[in-house]
Amino acid sequence: MRFQEVEIRKLSETTWEIPRKNGMRVPGLIFASEKMMEDIARDEAIRQVMNVAHLPGILKYSIGMPDIHWGYGFPIGGVAAMDAREGVVSPGGVGYDINCGVRLLRSELTAEALRPKLRELISALHREVPSGVGSTGFIRLTAQDEEKVLTEGSRWAASRGLASAEDIACTESGGKLPGADPDAVSAVAKKRGRDQLGTLGSGNHFLEIDEVTEVFDEEAARAFGLFPGQATVLIHSGSRGLGYQVCDDYLVTMADYMRRNKIDLPDRQLACAHIRSPEGKRYLSALAAAANYAFANRQILAHQARETFLRFLGMGPNDLGMRLVYDCGHNNAKFEEHEVNGEKRSVLVHRKGATRCFPAGNPEIPQSYRHVGQPVLIPGDMGNASYVLAGSPEAMRSSFGSTCHGAGRKMSRTQARGSVRGKSIIQEMEKRGVIVACASHKTLAEEIPEAYKDVSEVVGVVHDAGIARRVARLRPVAVVKG
């Protein structure tokens, strides 16, 4: 297959290699089916995978997942692992929405039992869980509180009675990244974040009630507490204005670092600094702080959702059984141990629109899931499906313990809006059996199912490639869109 001047080599039915050219330090590797590759080759994502391969210290491959599409500098759906001593860290390799991610809550209820009350329930969730442009949360942080959120993440929420010990245990990294330094976060970033804790935001962020429609792996589904017909809640949000500002601030810092250190890269948005430089260390401290804000944000959103369910249904917590299955980020950079050329190395894995996916036995996985692998949550579009996957050993061998993060856009927001002119999205979704509550009809139009790739196809590729395995499929029945 050709992409402009580049001949892309098919390695298997699900993997493609982009050979090293010019300044690329490593080849590119894309996980996709042949049909998906044809679509991927139509935008700039392949060029961006090649650009990322220029970064100092990158190891093995610049990787693209099947949900890859163009982003700012790095593609969305990209993975780049850097040598922890010689390599660089790049804010663009994480993205503006630092530690944007997904959390899944299960319940003891079936979707069928909820169906008669679903419209009122989703309206209540829309009312109680702040969403949309400029929304503010019910929590007013003092400057001191905000610093604690930045250092403690979900554990701060636990200290305020907004998280249980089980919530913390079932959150990636225990809901707290080490090394967070509030002083590395600018005053502007803190100001942007102060009133936004516990808000969903807008764009592709959502809260939805799903039904488990199919279980593929019974052992893993049992471990995760999932069963067919079950009602679950999926929440997608991130670090809000605080994270956006951290990324923006450090892109400027690193552009300056690159000028001073004469690092030349094909795209300004790949701005980076050596991991061991003062600039690199400071960004990593700010990144951890913003990631902790995101963990706390999703925890508070989940708390609000749980409380709303309890009040609305008039049930006790044990009867409702709304417990956290897992919370995982998909925009992050984390130090991990990986085998590179037969040698264990400490690497910094950038995942921008990619999910950590550790196999069974890994000590980072909660004890109760350790025999089946890390839960991986893959939100699709609001009309079709989302998936629960589990980590597998092949991901450690070929993708630095990473897999896809969602369906991946195939239409720009403008194209999506243009394609729905005159249609009522809410009515269209009702015909599909999905009740939608939204803050903005404009945003809703940008999020139509047709704007996204087929998530089942994306998940099929990562399953077939062995870099995750299917556990269960979820179907949205009611959605709050920001």
Added chain:
Amino acid sequence: MIEVRGEDLPQLFSSCILALFSLLVDRRTVREAEARSAEVTGDTLEEKLFSLLREAFLLFAAHQFLARTAHVTIEGKRVVLTVSGEPLDSSRHTVIREIKAVTAHALVVERSPGGYLARFIVDV
């Protein structure tokens, strides 16, 4: 992708600032109640515009200030922006979209027939 044209660079830059605020709010609802200014430096036209857009966006992101009009002067590396507007008042202003940041991705400033053209992308 936002595309802006101007007869000269100050006009181009001030139109870029107004385009940015038009993405946030219907500027016709913004009163010219007070002025704010910002100053940036840059070696290239792209650097100047990127820095200016960032500063203008921070007026909103950090201070909830909305601009109705903008005036730009350029002297060598130095660019000075003065905007006139008012703080966000949710009873009169509806923020149209959440902007994460102004990006440097594909940002260009170039000569075009009749003046200059700029393109930039904001992350939403």
